[in-house]
Amino acid sequence: MVRKADVVIIGAGPAGLAAGLYTARLGLETIILEKSALGGQVSVAPFIENYPGFVRISGEELAKRFIEHAKIMGAEIKGGEPAEKLELSGDVKKVITPRNTYEADAIIIATGASRQKLNVPGEKEFEGRGVSYCAVCDGAFFKGKTVAVVGGGNTAVTEALHLAQLVKKLYVIHRRDDFRAEIALKERLLSYSNVTPLWNTIVEAIEGDNVVRRLKLRDLKSNKTYYLEVDGVFVAIGMIPNSKIASEAGVAVDEKGFIIVNRRQETNIRGVFAAGDVTGGVMQVGVAVGEGIIAAMSAFEHVTGGWYAKKKVLKAVKIDFSKLGEETKEPRETLFKFKL
Numbered sequence: 001m002v003r004k005a006d007v008v009i010i011g012a013g014p015a016g017l018a019a020g021l022y023t024a025r026l027g028l029e030t031i032i033l034e035k036s037a038l039g040g041q042v043s044v045a046p047f048i049e050n051y052p053g054f055v056r057i058s059g060e061e062l063a064k065r066f067i068e069h070a071k072i073m074g075a076e077i078k079g080g081e082p083a084e085k086l087e088l089s090g091d092v093k094k095v096i097t098p099r100n101t102y103e104a105d106a107i108i109i110a111t112g113a114s115r116q117k118l119n120v121p122g123e124k125e126f127e128g129r130g131v132s133y134c135a136v137c138d139g140a141f142f143k144g145k146t147v148a149v150v151g152g153g154n155t156a157v158t159e160a161l162h163l164a165q166l167v168k169k170l171y172v173i174h175r176r177d178d179f180r181a182e183i184a185l186k187e188r189l190l191s192y193s194n195v196t197p198l199w200n201t202i203v204e205a206i207e208g209d210n211v212v213r214r215l216k217l218r219d220l221k222s223n224k225t226y227y228l229e230v231d232g233v234f235v236a237i238g239m240i241p242n243s244k245i246a247s248e249a250g251v252a253v254d255e256k257g258f259i260i261v262n263r264r265q266e267t268n269i270r271g272v273f274a275a276g277d278v279t280g281g282v283m284q285v286g287v288a289v290g291e292g293i294i295a296a297m298s299a300f301e302h303v304t305g306g307w308y309a310k311k312k313v314l315k316a317v318k319i320d321f322s323k324l325g326e327e328t329k330e331p332r333e334t335l336f337k338f339k340l
């Protein structure tokens, strides 16, 4: 089926949902496509303490708020619908999914980034059988057990902080002698008595039978290898951009595959914008939201020709506030302090 919209946004993480709430509220018919779970990477973050306005909130809760907000403002969110191919050369941009072809005047690519793999023997084989990339999703399976986290950035330490509260023993394996993660997270993690960092160490193989049993490690200082018995391993060694369909359609990417944008979030193709982790740089929820908003405003100008140009007659936006609280299950009274 062919569906037409003013803007199609690919990806329902913070960048895509922020963009969608803006374009919908500005009166553009907006469709957001998401291949897997709504909310993106943030929805599996154990906690977030640096998104302004929320001293501490779970990633899942923040994601629900983003989803609800975009929906209430009128964005149509279509989950489980992966964009498989883009045709971007003409004025009408096309997004092809297994079910539909979407045609739009503007496209916002907010496909995010995925976890970098270790690429060591056993990693692929034991994925889902002791190898995980998500502590919130899989941590509960390792309650009272011995696990390792690999990595030294904010993701590794945040995941480790979640796991430290569940497991008996946690090793954090890092190839340097200090974490790259923020000091606030790092010090909190090292205060747990069940956490042991293994500095200057890399994983060379993941071994087991039907599940993970041990890691083959190399101490980079002594250059010796040894085995560490574990029940599971969580890999958190950085992100790679989900930019393949965009680059295949002619969107320019840098040497690491991140989409190249200017300050208006414009790509090299007119009418095609990108926002969030897929553009690289500082990967923070607040940044993704900000870029999503800029992309939305740029898309609005592209579609309408600007506030007074009237290139396109927009429909009056009907915001359905009665849906407020549906997603977050929060009583409407606590969200609504004044009469509309």
Ligand code: NDP
Residues within 6 Å of the ligand: 048, 049, 050, 118, 150, 151, 152, 153, 154, 155, 156, 158, 174, 175, 176, 180, 202, 236, 237, 238, 239, 281, 282, 283, 284
């Ligand atoms: P980062 O790129 O920040 O860190 C990756 C870590 O993995 C580094 O310590 C790196 O080591 C290590 N590493 C990379 N490749 C390998 C490898 N092949 N073998 C072993 N170790 C390896 O990625 P993150 O996923 O931690 O974070 C991504 C972005 O998201 C960052 O910008 C981060 O700040 C942000 N983020 C922010 C959060 C927050 O603000 N609360 C929470 C989570 C993420 P080395 O240091 O030696 O390069």
